[in-house]
Amino acid sequence: MIQFFHVSMHYLKDLPALDDITFSLEKGEFTFLTGASGAGKSTLLKLIYRAEYPTKGQILIDSSNINLLPAKKLHTLRRKIGIVFQDFKLLRDRTVHENIAIPLRVIGEKNAHIEKKVNNALSIVGLSHRKRYITAHISGGEQQRVAIARAIVGNPKILLADEPTGNLDTELSMEIIKIFERINQSGVTMIVATHDQFLLNLFSKRLIKLDKGRVILDRRPGGVS
Amino acid sequence: MTLLIQVLREALENIRRNKSANILCLGIICFTLLVLGIFRFVNGNLGDYIKRHSRQVEAVFYLQEEAEGREVDALLERIRGNLLVSEARLVTAEEARARFNRDFPELQHIVSEYRESPFPTSIEVRFKEELRNDLKISAFIEEIQRGYLIESMEVNIEWINKLVAVKRFVSLIGFFLTMILLFVSTFIIFNVIRLIILFRREEIQIMQLVGATRMYIKVPFLIEGSLLGFFGGALAVIFLVLILKAFPVSDRFVFNLVQEMIALDYPIKTITRELLLVGTSIGLVASWFSVDKHIR
Numbered sequence: 001m002i003q004f005f006h007v008s009m010h011y012l013k014d015l016p017a018l019d020d021i022t023f024s025l026e027k028g029e030f031t032f033l034t035g036a037s038g039a040g041k042s043t044l045l046k047l048i049y050r051a052e053y054p055t056k057g058q059i060l061i062d063s064s065n066i067n068l069l070p071a072k073k074l075h076t077l078r079r080k081i082g083i084v085f086q087d088f089k090l091l092r093d094r095t096v097h098e099n100i101a102i103p104l105r106v107i108g109e110k111n112a113h114i115e116k117k118v119n120n121a122l123s124i125v126g127l128s129h130r131k132r133y134i135t136a137h138i139s140g141g142e143q144q145r146v147a148i149a150r151a152i153v154g155n156p157k158i159l160l161a162d163e164p165t166g167n168l169d170t171e172l173s174m175e176i177i178k179i180f181e182r183i184n185q186s187g188v189t190m191i192v193a194t195h196d197q198f199l200l201n202l203f204s205k206r207l208i209k210l211d212k213g214r215v216i217l218d219r220r221p222g223g224v225s
Numbered sequence: 226m227t228l229l230i231q232v233l234r235e236a237l238e239n240i241r242r243n244k245s246a247n248i249l250c251l252g253i254i255c256f257t258l259l260v261l262g263i264f265r266f267v268n269g270n271l272g273d274y275i276k277r278h279s280r281q282v283e284a285v286f287y288l289q290e291e292a293e294g295r296e297v298d299a300l301l302e303r304i305r306g307n308l309l310v311s312e313a314r315l316v317t318a319e320e321a322r323a324r325f326n327r328d329f330p331e332l333q334h335i336v337s338e339y340r341e342s343p344f345p346t347s348i349e350v351r352f353k354e355e356l357r358n359d360l361k362i363s364a365f366i367e368e369i370q371r372g373y374l375i376e377s378m379e380v381n382i383e384w385i386n387k388l389v390a391v392k393r394f395v396s397l398i399g400f401f402l403t404m405i406l407l408f409v410s411t412f413i414i415f416n417v418i419r420l421i422i423l424f425r426r427e428e429i430q431i432m433q434l435v436g437a438t439r440m441y442i443k444v445p446f447l448i449e450g451s452l453l454g455f456f457g458g459a460l461a462v463i464f465l466v467l468i469l470k471a472f473p474v475s476d477r478f479v480f481n482l483v484q485e486m487i488a489l490d491y492p493i494k495t496i497t498r499e500l501l502l503v504g505t506s507i508g509l510v511a512s513w514f515s516v517d518k519h520i521r
Binding site for chain 1: 228231430438441
């Protein structure tokens, strides 16, 4: 589902953010991406949804080389991917429902379908009772779940989460990862970037560890590769 | 269809959310188009006035007493054959006397003292409506006048020429003033749309990340710009009609020409169409440039 072939990315000429990254993720695989701050986790995720462009190498998503995707066709890639940001990226003056509906509105879904799909996403993240609340008026944990609901409402093939538990306490963090597990069970390929060692130890998943832009560990559950 | 409705709703929602900026924008577009409308109206009426009165442009060639019938007929045919002439008529001395008696009955006693008509035979020439090139007419008149049959002549083209010059002057002033104001309006719409884009930067970014097409993001701004232009044009038409309705109050103080220029003769429908079209176009163009520059 996701394949990186010798991918490098430089923000500055002599300072690679990512250096010769090669890996592949199968459909429905759940992967933790870890490493210290500045290791290149966010950059790697940005390359997948093409917010950044690699300096070298090729990236295949669902067997398509996204380097060759023209800018005007970028929406076709983005519609396959749900993204959960560390800072949530929610519109704080809109309701929970309005925020979650955005991916459906941009593809021209009918109101009845939007209503149904938003309700479904809200029930997955356990937030049905907050549907009509203004987003600024709900807690940080709830906002994170709104961001997850928005990421899954369009039935993406891939879900990317960048430090989704960064602002949450341990209990809420575990709850969020459990939600991700439930989503993953429906066949969604997942990459969760986190540096929370507690969560990494608790959930037995594939682990890719980055250091200074290089892959230093790629461990599947039950072994090391 | 659902997508179109959503895009329209989005544009209207944008206008509602940014009331102050949009009201300012609307006011400036309205002022610009009002100025354009006033100039267009005055110019249109003046044009109609000139056209109407151009029909009355005529030259009268008074013939020498000794002019012979054959020579006069030949001259008449020559005049009729000219492309500028719509009608040429021979007025004999007796016809001229009869016309004088009819037009000025109280002065009949003056001419009745003469056994023969004191008026010379003349050829009255009317020119075609579409005449605009007075140089050609002047050249024609000069050429006829040079003939030995002509004693003298009269022509009433001078004041029409002056009106044409006034019309050109009004057009020129109107053109430059409108150009400046259109530029200002375009610049302001450009910046209002830019501010709205900056204000909604986060939302635009989210829409891009969740898979919105470029057009889905851009079109509401284009619609917003066009609607601002359209409503600005509509407001300008309303103010224009109000001004024109109010103006005749002072008609005791203005002379006939000014009255003709501001009379509601010129079709307001034409100006309405023009102002709405110009308003919508500048709104669309300005927002297009702004969107193109600020949304990547």
